[in-house]
Amino acid sequence: MSDLNNFKLFSEGVHNAVISNVINKKAKSGKDMFEFSLEGANGETGSYWLTFGLEWSEANLNRVLASVEDNNQQIAPIDYGYNQGTLDFLKGKRVFIQAKDKTGTYIDRNGEEKQSVGTDIKNFLTKEEFFTxxxxxxxxxxxxxxxxxxxxxxxxxxxxxxxxxxxxxxxxNISDDDLPF
Structure with a gap:
């Protein structure tokens, strides 16, 4: 993982990345989720949350797997979903990602409205989407x-x-209860 003193987010755009870690978490709603830690070639970092039990969960997991496969990596013949096998398989895999600048505002711990800064990992991409x-x-x-x-x-x-x-x-529209924060 990157040195915390050199912390650098992905810039807006498309990037090659490696899934450096995947951990199990719970959304506010209690639904299961994976938190992906991603690293770029130049030390960039980012996180992506995949919540299970939603109508688009399987499609999002399939996008991650398509991105892995399009990086010339074999897809293991396992039952993919919210399980230890999937979590272990995804660690260390190369992927294509799309980062987008954050917009809007948020309320901090002191109740003050602040401008959002940085980027969010919005999507995993296929090779064709990445190059286009x-x-x-x-x-x-x-x-x-x-x-x-x-x-x-x-x-x-x-x-x-x-x-x-x-x-x-x-x-x-994603409910606040399905977000990890």
Missing amino acids: RQKRSNQGTPTQTANNNTFQQSLPGTDPFAEAKSISNGGI
């Missing part, structure tokens, strides 16, 4: 930031996340 979205983001114009790091912007009128389901475009 990577190609789209690389077609943008380089932009210099204040600290002289170069980033790519999307072309006007293109949205690399247009295919992603969200509340605003008809996605599924």
Whole structure:
């Protein structure tokens, strides 16, 4: 796992990552979940929560497995689900992921409203999705930031996340009880 002094989140976009750890947890609702710890090649880190017992749980687990398989790794012939075999199998596997900047606000422990910062791991991608979205983001114009790091912007009128389901475009609304925090 990355040194805590060098903690760095994934930037918005698509990334190669390794599932460095998977642990069993419970959602606020009491449903079973896996918490994935992910690491990138440059020391980036992120977490993803897969809650079981929801209508989209199996589809989300299948996306993780498709991403593993598309990274040229054999899929073990086991019964996949919320079990120790699945948890053990996923540890150390290479995957393609999509990270998106957090938006909105939250209420901190002192009851103060704060701006959300950082990124969330939104999805596991197949090889085709990864390269399509990577190609789209690389077609943008380089932009210099204040600290002289170069980033790519999307072309006007293109949205690399247009295919992603969200509340605003008809996605599924997830109850606060099914979130790990």
